[in-house]
Amino acid sequence: MSDPIFQLITEEEQRQIEKIGLIPSENHLPPQVASVLSSCLSSKYAEGYAGRRYYEGNQLIDQIELMAIGRLKELFQVPYVNVQPHSGSPANTAVQFALLNPGDTIMGLSLGSGGHLTHGHPKVTFSGKYFNSVQYHVNEEGRIDYDVLRALTIEYKPKLIIAGTTSYPFILDFAKFRDIADEVGAWLLADISHITALVIGGEHPSPVPYADVIMSTTHKTFRGPRGAFILATEQGLAKDPKLGAQIDKAIIPGLQGGPHNASIAGIAIAAQLAARPSFKIYAQQIKKNSLALAQSLIDNGLKLVGNGTENHLMVVDLTPYSVGLGTQVAFALDIAGIYANRNAIPNEPSSPFYPSGLRLGTPLVTTRGMKEAEMVKIGEWIAKVVEHVKGETLPTERLERRVFINAFKENVANDSYLQAIRQEVKAIASQFPLFQKDA
Numbered sequence: 001m002s003d004p005i006f007q008l009i010t011e012e013e014q015r016q017i018e019k020i021g022l023i024p025s026e027n028h029l030p031p032q033v034a035s036v037l038s039s040c041l042s043s044k045y046a047e048g049y050a051g052r053r054y055y056e057g058n059q060l061i062d063q064i065e066l067m068a069i070g071r072l073k074e075l076f077q078v079p080y081v082n083v084q085p086h087s088g089s090p091a092n093t094a095v096q097f098a099l100l101n102p103g104d105t106i107m108g109l110s111l112g113s114g115g116h117l118t119h120g121h122p123k124v125t126f127s128g129k130y131f132n133s134v135q136y137h138v139n140e141e142g143r144i145d146y147d148v149l150r151a152l153t154i155e156y157k158p159k160l161i162i163a164g165t166t167s168y169p170f171i172l173d174f175a176k177f178r179d180i181a182d183e184v185g186a187w188l189l190a191d192i193s194h195i196t197a198l199v200i201g202g203e204h205p206s207p208v209p210y211a212d213v214i215m216s217t218t219h220k221t222f223r224g225p226r227g228a229f230i231l232a233t234e235q236g237l238a239k240d241p242k243l244g245a246q247i248d249k250a251i252i253p254g255l256q257g258g259p260h261n262a263s264i265a266g267i268a269i270a271a272q273l274a275a276r277p278s279f280k281i282y283a284q285q286i287k288k289n290s291l292a293l294a295q296s297l298i299d300n301g302l303k304l305v306g307n308g309t310e311n312h313l314m315v316v317d318l319t320p321y322s323v324g325l326g327t328q329v330a331f332a333l334d335i336a337g338i339y340a341n342r343n344a345i346p347n348e349p350s351s352p353f354y355p356s357g358l359r360l361g362t363p364l365v366t367t368r369g370m371k372e373a374e375m376v377k378i379g380e381w382i383a384k385v386v387e388h389v390k391g392e393t394l395p396t397e398r399l400e401r402r403v404f405i406n407a408f409k410e411n412v413a414n415d416s417y418l419q420a421i422r423q424e425v426k427a428i429a430s431q432f433p434l435f436q437k438d439a
Ligand code: DSN
Pocket: 025, 088, 116, 166, 167
C-alpha cells in the first residue's frame, strides 16, 4: 500500500489549484526549480565553503554553489554573496551574529507595525533577548516616520538598523535609512525578503547603493526554493573588509551545519530566471495586480491600512466592523476558496493572535497568470465574505475567545453562502496553472 503522505501531497496540490492564494509571502515554484529539490544533491554533506569543505566528494557541489553566488553577484551587482542560510530567520540571525556583540543596541520595525520577529522582537526572539532592542513603529497613516526614526537613532545610538518588513504596504526609503544610520555610524541591514522581485524588476528602489548588508528569503517574490541569501555591498566591505568572512563564519560554524545543496542549486536556477526580461514583466504585473486588488477592495467598501498599497501587499483594516475580526474573516475566506492570513493592524486594539486585519498579496496569483480583471473579481468576493461574517464579534473576555472561534469555525464550515462563492472561485482558479510559463 502506498504511503498516505503521497495522497496528502496530491490533495494539497489540488487545494492550491482550486483555491486562490493571497498570502503575500508565498509563491509557486518554476518547474526547473522544483525539479532540483528532489535531486541527489540532498544526499550530500558539504559543511564548509567551496574549496574548503569538511567532507570529500564536493567538487561538483562546489561548482553549483559558486554558480549560485556568481549569478546573484551579477544580478545585484554586489561583491559578496552567501547562499547557505537555511531560511530567512537564520539569515537575519547570522547577520546580527556577524556584526554585533551580545548587549549591543539594534533597531528594527516592530512586528505590530509590519516588521519581523527576528528584527528585535523584545520578548520571544534571539534578537530581542541577546541584544538591546529598540523598536520603531509606524504612524497613524501606517507609514514609517523617518523623523521619529532619526530621533530614536540619535537617542539610542544603535549599532545596527534593520530596514525590512513583512506586512508594510509602502515603499521603503533606503536612502533615508542610510542617512539616519550615518548619524551614529550604524550598520544598515536591508531585509528585502518580501520585495526581492520588485527590487530586481525596478518596481521598488534598490537598497544596493545604501545598505551595508542585504538579506532575502528565496521562496517569496524571488520565486526560488525555500532558503535565503545574504549580500554585502561595496560600502559594507569598505567599512570592514572582513565583513564577508564574518558573515561566512556566522553561518558556519556559528549557526548552521551542512548547507541544503538542492536548495542552493534551486537558488542558482531562480537567479538565472530572475535575470531574464520576463522577470521584469512578472514584477510589474505583481504591482499592477496589487493596485487593482486594492482598488477593488476600496470600491467594495473595505478600508485598507494607509488607504492603499505601493508594493505587492495590502492590509485590510476590519475595525470599522469590529475589533478582532481578522480570524473570522480569514477562516470564512478559506471556506470560500480564498486563503490569506489574519494580521495585526498598526496600533492593534485586539491582540496578535486575534487581530483586526487581513494581509493580502498578489505574488501567488501573478505567478498563475492572473491579471487585473481577476483582481477586480477577487476584491468583490472578499467584500462579500466580510459582509457575510462582519457581525461575528470577538468576545472581549479572553477566556471566551477560543470557545467562540471554535464554534464559529464549526458553524461556517458548511455555510451555503460561502460554499457558493467557493464554486465560483474554483471555476476561475482552475483555469490557471500553478505556474504560468512567462507569467
Ligand atoms: N513568515 C513570513 C511572512 O509571512 O511574511 C515572514 O517571515
